[in-house]
Amino acid sequence: MGFFTPPRVSFGPGALESLASLPGDRTLLLVEPGAAGSPGVLATREQRAKQGKTVELLEVDALDLGGAARAAARARECGADLLVGLGGEELLDVAKVASALGGSPGLDPAEITLLVDLPGGPHPPLVLIPCTVGPGNEMSWTAMLKRSREGPVRELTHRNLAADWVLLEPLLVRSLPPAAVALGAADALSHALESLGSEWSDPFSEALAKQAVETLLERAPRVLRPDPPDDLREHLLIASGLAGLAQAHAQMGMGHALAHALAPRFGVSHGKVAAALLPSVLEFTFLAAREKYRQLGRWLGEGAVRSGPEIAGRVRELWEALGVPRNLSLAIPVRRDDLVGALPSVIEAAERFTGVVASGRVPSTTELSRLVLCAWDGRPVDF
Numbered sequence: 306m307g308f309f310t311p312p313r314v315s316f317g318p319g320a321l322e323s324l325a326s327l328p329g330d331r332t333l334l335l336v337e338p339g340a341a342g343s344p345g346v347l348a349t350r351e352q353r354a355k356q357g358k359t360v361e362l363l364e365v366d367a368l369d370l371g372g373a374a375r376a377a378a379r380a381r382e383c384g385a386d387l388l389v390g391l392g393g394e395e396l397l398d399v400a401k402v403a404s405a406l407g408g409s410p411g412l413d414p415a416e417i418t419l420l421v422d423l424p425g426g427p428h429p430p431l432v433l434i435p436c437t438v439g440p441g442n443e444m445s446w447t448a449m450l451k452r453s454r455e456g457p458v459r460e461l462t463h464r465n466l467a468a469d470w471v472l473l474e475p476l477l478v479r480s481l482p483p484a485a486v487a488l489g490a491a492d493a494l495s496h497a498l499e500s501l502g503s504e505w506s507d508p509f510s511e512a513l514a515k516q517a518v519e520t521l522l523e524r525a526p527r528v529l530r531p532d533p534p535d536d537l538r539e540h541l542l543i544a545s546g547l548a549g550l551a552q553a554h555a556q557m558g559m560g561h562a563l564a565h566a567l568a569p570r571f572g573v574s575h576g577k578v579a580a581a582l583l584p585s586v587l588e589f590t591f592l593a594a595r596e597k598y599r600q601l602g603r604w605l606g607e608g609a610v611r612s613g614p615e616i617a618g619r620v621r622e623l624w625e626a627l628g629v630p631r632n633l634s635l636a637i638p639v640r641r642d643d644l645v646g647a648l649p650s651v652i653e654a655a656e657r658f659t660g661v662v663a664s665g666r667v668p669s670t671t672e673l674s675r676l677v678l679c680a681w682d683g684r685p686v687d688f
């Protein structure tokens with residue numbers, strides 16, 4: 306038995322206007338610190354004001370579980386009947402957890418798993434509005450957050466974390482630097498390709514992943530060229546959502562399990578680390594998902610989908626075109642010895658994420674360590 310539960314999605318220019326017709330009289334709008342005057346905040350206020358609704362703004366003081374608990378408490382105090390999260394990846398995850406806690410006050414958010422029976426008391430509907438291209442986590446019912454600034458990232462998964470509405474408004478990503486959009490597109494492509502290699506992929510996630518791959522391969526390189534098409538970022542934002550939806554249903558891949566352990570450990574960008582790992586991950590998992598990857602020949606090139614080394618090489622070429630690190634050594638500015646020293650704790654952390662066990666080819670602890678070193682060196686994965 307399978308199931309597919311996407312949020313309701315409004316997309317394209319004017320998507321924010323959907324806010325005017327959503328229910329509720331009192332909105333709590335969660336944003337990142339310093340975002341109070343951003344175009345998204347102004348537009349949200351304007352749309353809600355059309356129906357005479359009030360909007361309270363909360364700049365979330367910490368993008369972690371503590372910040373989520375405080376946001377949930379504020380939503381209860383102010384009697385919010387609509388919760389809106391507007392911002393980047395971490396802010397959206399904070400909003401998801403705040404929403405789930407709204408119906409379960411007193412619950413330790415770190416305890417949220419699929420196996421926990423959340424009481425599910427009344428809590429405001431959740432609207433998520435991404436302001437970045439790539440993460441696609443507005444579509445998922447997983448939140449990747451730390452308990453506090455220090456410490457490991459935790460993977461919280463529960464249906465109650467899913468948004469009721471997602472608004473994909475291209476206006477909000479129009480002024481992002483091209484390099485950030487290119488890196489985000491690479492992250493989204495990683496989500497799509499890793500989801501296809503998951504043991505838990507299904508016909509819905511596979512269709513979404515293939516569409517995301519097609520759009521991202523065709524359009525992402527154009528973002529770095531002069532005079533990109535006006536609708537380019539809109540398509541990339543939608544493709545990010547498609548990839549996010551695929552990942553939500555197939556679970557994150559092994560590369561993302563490693564990236565969520567490595568990036569915080571060294572204080573570097575998630576997207577760069579996940580992208581730099583992808584070629585080696587594809588090489589390792591290729592045979593387990595060979596038929597699914599072969600269906601991507603139209604977009605990756607038929608020669609690229611014949612074998613693990615060839616698909617890894619093709620992705621490295623693409624990363625060159627997008628200005629994205631092709632090896633892990635280019636994504637993490639430390640010495641190789643420092644990486645080797647950190648590996649035992651990194652691998653232990655990575656093995657706590659579902660991405661490892663959901664992989665079409667589940668690695669041993671030793672294989673996971675060797676894979677990281679292959680990704681660092683850009684060497685073939687010959688095991």
Ligand SMILES: [Fe+2]
Nearest residue numbers: 440492561579
């Ligand atoms: Fe990612």
